[in-house]
Amino acid sequence: MLKFLIKGVFRDRSRFLFPIIIVSAGVMLIVFGLGFMNGYIESMIRENAKFDTGHVKIMTKAYSELSNLKPYDLGMLDIQADFQRWRKEYPGLDWVQRINFGGIVDIADSTGNSLAQGQVAGFAVDLLHGKLERDFLHLDKALIKGRIPSQSGEVLLSDRAFKELNISLNDSITLMSSTVYGSMAMASFRVVGTVSFGVEALDKGGLIADMTDIQRFLDMEGGCSEILGLYKNGIYNDKQARELARGFNTKYSGKDEFSPVMLAMSEQGNMGYTLRLMRSAFGYIVAIFILIMGIVLWNSGLMNGIRRYGEIGVRLAIGEEKRHIYTSLLLEALAVGVVGSALGCLIGLGFSYYLSLHGLDMSYYTRNTSILTENVIYPYTTLKTILYGIAPGILSTLLGSSLAGIAVFRRQTSQLFKELET
């Protein structure tokens, strides 16, 4: 029966060509689009994890409540022993310490008077021991001028701030801020390089300094504001991260507002919301796709019904049941859906494969956003994205045919011969 139907469909070009084109085009778009979106989300997760959230992050409870403001005065003090213990206890993750702080950079003239000033977003990372942070922050790639700091007292400045302050490499700058206790903090540093990350938030006025220098500067020696943990395989698994955080909090978190608390990436303020929003967008895209394609294919089915009005009439006249005809129409749609989806899926995968080799440079479009993503996005296609593409391809053809096929039940047997005569 199925073989007979399939032969019937594919021997009549007008029955399959248009629906297959529609379905395969739609499935291709959805497989490629979702793969690209997946790649974008993965890039966002990767970059945010490295720059801001980690896959998990340890903070004090007080800090975590205001973490969007980065209140380093509520950070962790004298944490080195605990830090070493956590590194040993959770060896599956790379652990790094960070301090984010705000400050003013003051440039002095030859007489020591203020020549220029600018606000900076300070970022303290371990620059002098190992290459972990250099890799996480792509510092070598982001370096525009000069070199990476190799000794205490050296900093990197965002290329834009460097130009705006009109300074030269190796110039001395005075950094002003407040210590963790609120005292005025003022120290001189030497600018040895400039960086540009392609991310507005960092490029506007970022200053990257070594952790030890900033600990001393902010009077928080042995402390930091955040400890980021990233899975060594680089892949974020939300369930695993949440479980890890739960275990940590049970063991180490107490009632004291300065006790440590671990949060998984999806539990951290805006990032959690963004992730949920972007993932639910997958569902919305698929639903909208099914609806639109369903309407197009319904229309195609109706046209097909008009074209096959006589054929269905004859089949009813010779005694074929309406339900049987309806089922055969659905089976034909299923065949068209499967073939169209497979074709669309293959084309979509082809595009995805091409871009996964060459990437798509999105820097022009993301230059003014505060979202942390890589400039070149590579599609990331998984079995899930393929199924998300194939399923609506088949479902929409079935939906279209099931709506158009209802017309079969409206045919009156008593009117058939009269209709066929005309």
Next chain:
Amino acid sequence: MKRILPLLLLSLCLSLAAKYPDVSGILKAVDANMTSSTSKSSTRMVIKTKRATRTVSSTNYSKGKNSFYTEYTAPPRDKGTKMLKLGSNLWIYDPASDRTVQISGNLLKQSVMGSDLSYEDFMEQNSLLENYTAVIEGEATYDKRDCWNILLTSKKPNVTYHKLRIYVDQERNVPLYELWYAKSGKLLKTVRSSNVARVGNRWYPRYVLFKDELKQGNGTEYYVDSIQFDLTIPESTFSKSKLKK
């Protein structure tokens, strides 16, 4: 009746006006207490944060409305830090980095030593009468003292605190409670003064609690341990060269 009504209203207004003394007279008396040709004081700021309570001590000199010099004497980290205000300019000297930095623009809104006071607050040491239009809105009791409730509205558009509401001690002419508002009407700071004592021929509060209403915390306590008015201060005290000495 038509002729009587305006007369009644006029007499009502006059009786209300007569109820309160001349506001400019009160503000003159306040300025006489709170401002001076020169002053020297030793003060302590007790700053309470979630993490710790810190006491910052300083010796301060002022001359007129435009010259102000402060040298911090404690805690050790802040010792030797100096601040100089000359007219509309403010400089800070940091002994650790041996740098003098001019504070301007947005930096003026930053907190001084983590307190509830901003650099801008230090900059605005002007007479109330010169900068604000005042209206007495009634009487109130604050800290068991009878006070005038005075609303002051800035005469200039670009001031930090567009409106002030102050409760002035009726007997001593010292503001005991102040509310400082932004142009939008948002309450920015409250100031509570107490321990009002005689200093020479004037009344002066020896304890002030500043509270930045936009910040968490219990505010900054300001103790005036000693203060002298109208003394001779060398001109060199208010010069930039003094900062690096």
